[in-house]
């Protein structure tokens with residue numbers, strides 16, 4: 001008798017769908033909205049310089065300061081929440097793989113992930129000639145090799161390491 005096919009967890013499928021179809025777009029709209037509101041509120045002078053427009057009396061400067069504070073707070077919160085979400089999915093994935101040990105099905109490969117290497121928060125900007133350009137690609141969906149990085153991220157990480165005086169990653173380790 002054939003084994004019944006293992007079905008993916010439907011709650012997670014739904015959550016992934018929300019993230020992809022809604023949250024990802026809402027985040028961008030929210031950040032754009034905050035940026036726009038901030039530029040509007042900046043028209044009322046920056047707190048402390050006292051050189052606002054005609055309406056720049058103390059109370060309106062104060063009010064603008066409070067609004068600015070709230071907006072930048074929301075922006076910070078959004079960035080923090082994204083970090084938490086992404087990290088928690090990564091951690092959960094790692095936990096499940098560990099639980100399965102060597103029984104992780106082959107069609108669920110490890111994705112490229114550079115978290116264990118220096119500079120993984122320094123994002124790479126495509127086409128940048130800046131020496132300070134990072135190497136990490138937070139959007140990479142490549143399949144990890146032995147190093148944990150894919151074939152595109154690994155050479156980029158190694159070029160970055162060379163520029164920063166770090167020994168290269170070869171195979172599954174850093175070779176000094």
Ligand SMILES: [Zn+2]
Pocket residue numbers: 112113137140141142149150151152153154
């Ligand atoms: Zn990659």
